[in-house]
Amino acid sequence: MTEPLRPEDPETLGPHRLVGRLGQGGMGRVYLARSRAGRLLAVKAVHAEYADDPAFRARFRREIDAARRVAGAFTAPVVDADPDGSPPWLATAYVPGPSLRDAVLRHGPLPEGTVRALGAGLAEALAAVHAPGLVHRDLKPSNVLLAADGPRLIDFGVSRAVDDAALTAAGAVVGSAGYLSPEQAAADEAGPASDVFSLGATLAFAATGRPPFGDARLEVLLYRVGHEDPDLAGLPGPLRDVLAACLQRDPARRPPIGRLPALFLPEPGAAPAPAPARHWLPDPVAAEVAEWTANAANAGDGTSGGGGIGRRWLLAGLAAAGVAAVAGGVIAFASRGDSKPRPRPSAEPKVTPRRLWSARAENPDGLAIADGLVLYATGAFSADLVALDLSTGRRRWRKGGLLFADQPGGEWARPPVAASGSALYAALGSLDDGAPMRALDPATGAVRATIELPGDLGPGLVWGAQGPVVFCRSSGAARALIAVDAASRKVLWSYQGQSAMDEMITVPPAGGLVFRTERSGTVHAHAVADGTERWQAPTDTAAGGRPVIAAGDAVYVSGGYLYALDAATGRRRWAFATGTDGRAAVRGGDVFVTLPRLTALDARTGAPRWQVEAGGTLGRLAICEDLLLAVDLDREHPAVHGWEAGTGKRRWEYPLPADEGGNPYRSVETAGDVFAIRHGSAIDAFQVT
Structure with a gap:
């Protein structure tokens, strides 16, 4: 339920026995503790850089003295403190x-x-x-x-x-x-x-x-x-x-x-x-308060480890901006350490991925699966687009001149290619000629058609396609979002936002909407047919660099919270706190999100269905059949893990090399019962049986 104590952590602070880590605020580490009488406390130990400052200690002492003067039925009291300790610390009552x-x-x-x-x-x-x-x-x-x-x-x-x-x-x-x-x-x-x-x-x-x-x-x-x-x-x-x-x-x-x-x-x-x-x-x-209370009763005695509502909902912080918090706490997220043991995979798996192939790739940047191909790009700006056979891993073709500028990187990166009808669409050429959009034959990579866009609307990045409409962003100064009818090779509409260069574009395969997410976290929904802005919805800045997920009649945005928005109106249905590193995936009536614990939520209400310890810091989630997949971003022991989507039971683990050279990003893409892993200079493909 809490993070275990580490060798460098003290066993006690004052008379209080520490039983786990709760998190870290701006001024210090926060621990879960029990007093001598068994009372549950939140104890903050001040960081050394502040503890060594005499002026800070004087201020901390004054704050404690002031806070101890507050006593009321509806306040969280200071229980104990030692401003002169090594380190200085403060204990408050735990509020479930x-x-x-x-x-x-x-x-x-x-x-x-x-x-x-x-x-x-x-x-x-x-x-x-x-x-x-x-x-x-x-x-x-x-x-x-x-x-x-x-x-x-x-x-x-x-x-x-x-x-x-x-x-x-x-x-x-x-x-x-x-x-x-x-x-x-x-x-x-x-x-x-x-x-x-x-x-x-x-x-x-x-x-x-x-x-x-x-x-x-x-x-x-x-x-x-x-x-x-x-x-x-x-x-x-x-x-x-x-x-x-x-x-x-x-x-x-x-x-x-x-x-x-x-x-x-x-x-x-x-x-x-x-x-x-x-x-x-x-x-x-x-009901949520009752779960908090039940967890509080078991905290620190070894009975609360795997189930319940999780450490996300513990009173973990006491920090305020620029000063030490001194008479209460905040809800915070427990930090996840590299030394935490990983749970072992189940001995009786219900789903078993088998490796289809492993292929060397030239520093792959981005990964996508379309038309029976695994696609990746090499290099930047004028890159090469490489296509591997999804079944065998053999190279089908390679095409030069792929414009790959300003593409969101890391785990979110995908090659700027879209599949529509029987063709692939990409911006191929050079920065000088505007990199016109080309329609490619998926089997050979041959150019079937060239789509020249007028004026300053030459495509600079292909984002995706919905039906016959292909979306790209212009390479000119306007940085407009452009919708192109692939059949007529005409521009249907274009839209220039105030911060188009910094926006994340999401093109779902269906649904009639395309989405722009600003760096501020505001999501804009545009009609595919004519570009009309149907709605906009504010979220938080942690969601600004991530794609949204459109599923059924809802849109999901992951950032500091996981937001469920009504697809027709943008109205918020529910929100679920995740911390700034929350990632999400959707399957049917389930929404999966990474927290300090991996969690499955009811898509309709946002209520938790199950939660399990993830055992590390997880990257973007993917779903293949009944297997929920994510990369553990641990630098020393990276791996891809698979959980049973219905229960959260860990079913599979695939270790990855720790040293990935110049390309440390790892990601997973799925198509039907097959998934591919990009890591370092390799791509591995698996089939779920």
Whole structure:
């Protein structure tokens, strides 16, 4: 469930026994620990580079002293700390429950009753923060945990004593854009009323599933917070009135924190009290909280290793930007070490890949399977396109002059070739002649036709084909996305985005849509027929350099979260936290994603079906028959692993050479019951039997 301790890790910090690694924040390593009495704790050990700084230790000590002054039913208290230790460390209570942000992204907006109970609990938590003269200053959905007996306000890493001006430089903006107050946006003094504004913004997100000032760049959000009204559309009238009062731009017009519990829950005794989660949370969230609680009961005693909800949902961090977190935690992702043992393959496999052939390749860049061929490119810019027979591995043909500029590299790289009808399409020529699009005979590589595009629309990169429409990007300054009718050899339409040079294009084999993903993570859907933009959907920047997956009536985008979008509208159906390295694959009603654990999700709801330890850092996922495949990117012990898609049982392992010379990228491509592995200067093909 947690990462095992390593030889360099301490066995104890103070009186607390460490039982595993939870993750790493900006200021230190976070461990799961048990106190002498068996209480579960999250303990952060500060990194040496900070621990050696006397000024940091002094600041860390002041933060701890301030945090210890906070005591309330809805806060996560500091349990113990040693700012003078070697290393300095801090222990907080472990809270079994997801963050508000994750719960809303996975399960949708919360019902009004839950939002009111949440508001009352957080108002009490803020009152506890304000009582000793502190201001939280970073209240946001990710700093709220949902536990069985009510919410918990965490992460006082940017809390400050109101009268301690020495801790923050004048004119600095502290907080999170979109949830900070207008006075924070203007870098003015922020008092308790600032937290009331952030509370209103956080609850608006909980009730609607969207930030009240939208998603935008930092400077845009700072302007909106200071000059525009929040978006509270869809909220029931009485709740909307309370949140609108909290979100007044003038701090003096916001309700005092002491009045808020009664405004959220006007009936006496309605505030959240210790009780089962089902009494205040909707059923899907309550079920997740119950899994957290069950896992917490077994943590560190050897009974929680293989099943359950996984280490992704442990309280792992205590970090805030630029300072040590001192009175709570954040949901973080456990780091995956190279020394973790790999599970052994099953002795009774249900699926067995057999190797068909292995071929030497000249530093292959990209890999694709089409028309019974394994295709790869060699070199860059004016490269060669090489075709191997999928059944035998013998070279069929080689064609020079393939333009291969600005192609996304590494595991996502594919040769810029598209199959449509009975031909392959590629941009062949030179940069000087615009590399016109050519239709090639798959059997021989001979040029069947040349498609010259007008003006500055000469193709620079072929992205894919859907039916008779082939998509490419121009080689000229416009960098436009071009749709070409392969039968008539005419341009159907072209589209020039603001950042076309940096966009990832995804062309599904069917569905009537083609997708552009900006580096910001925003996905744009265009109609194949005429290029009309049907919708756009923001995701996160970690998704910016990756293709999307279109399957059935949904589109899946993997980044810091796995997003399931409605293919017709772009509306978000659900989101599942993965960390920045999440990869995804889809088969029927299952969506598979890499996390600290390999996970299968229900495609309709996003609910986990199974989770298993992956045993390493996984590359892009691929599916061949009933085998889920991924490359373990371990530098010393790379391998391709295969899991049974229905159960998650490991069924196969294929070790790869550790030294791949100048081409360390490895990837897997599938076609029917055959898959090919690209690694170093070799390509190996297998058939699943």
